[in-house]
Amino acid sequence: MAPVQSNTPALPWDICEEIINAFWWSLVTNRDRTKFMVASSLVSKTWRDLYMLISLRDIHITRPKFATNMMYIGTDLFRFEYEPTLNERAGPLVRSITWHMEYSASRACTPEEVAERGMGGCVNVCMYTLNNFPDMFPNLRRVRLEYRNYPYADLFHNLRLYHLPPIIEAVDVRYRFDENVSEEVMDLQRREQDLTHFAPWELKNVREMSIIGGTKAVAKELLSHTPKLKQLIIDRHCASKLRIRANVDDPKYCRVTLV
Structure with a gap:
């Protein structure tokens, strides 16, 4: 064209x-x-x-x-042919990055068997690069992981947030499954795992977190490593498992929003 x-x-x-x-x-x-x-x-x-x-x-x-x-885009190696004005300010424009971890419900092998050859390895490499070169995107403040048909524990087993850049203030983790996912797979996913001490990181600079579609174990482990959290967005099912209630603004506490 x-x-x-x-x-x-x-x-x-x-x-x-x-x-x-x-x-x-x-x-x-x-x-x-x-x-x-x-x-x-x-x-x-x-x-x-x-x-x-x-x-x-x-x-x-x-x-x-x-x-x-x-x-x-964050270096001088990328040039915009039709919009040359973006060449000087493309990096500072970036505010958030979303990785889409998608897996076919019909495939025979498990996501772990192919993840590090695809988007799984991509997430870790990106995090490591952004952590070591923070000037690439100086205004980046939010990262988001969109899991589709993926194991809940992937976040911890494969250290997705281990190299989270210190400039990140908001982390968003979301899970969803297709309707055609087999009952056997869903039963395995719904089975709660004890993920205590699975996260070898401390999200010391994160002030806002969203956990949608996750399990009690996932949410509990994430929250236990986010000591300065000021705002939590969480789905009602997971919140009920943790006995978390929505509350009003109060600078002394973390504000909770149920969705």
Whole structure:
């Protein structure tokens, strides 16, 4: 396909922004998200410009190759051909990074057998790089792990947060499973594990945490290593297991929001 022409009819700026933002944070498959990323440079100049700003502010990584491109953005190795003004300020635009850990419910092998060759290893390498080169994205404050059809304990077994950069103030961990996941797999996932002392890290700078779709063991271990937490967003089922209640603003305590 040819690049967007200057005479391409422009869509209203606010409508483009609303559509892109809505899709950007929707629960879609990695395949659909990748298609959206590729197609967004071909709609119109207005759409492309807005997509660039939104996708840089909140980066979504669906494949290891995307992580490589993200790292280039934080250096002088990446050049924007159509938007040269972004070359000097692309890194400072980044506010959050989301890794999508997706696994097919129909595959015979387990995620652990393939994780380190794909997105699993990608998360660890990215965290390590960001931890050692904090100037790449000086305004990065939030990281998010989106698990789909993944074991709950992957976060701890594979040390996903071990190299969490000290500039990160918010951590978001979310789990979900497809409807076609077998009952045997779901029964195994629902089985509570004792994850006490599984986390070899201290999230000393994290002030906000979201735990959606997790288990009591996952939430308990994460919270036990976040001593300065000021805001917790957690799903009602997990909160009930931990006997956590929603509360009002109080600077002396952590604010809890149930979803």
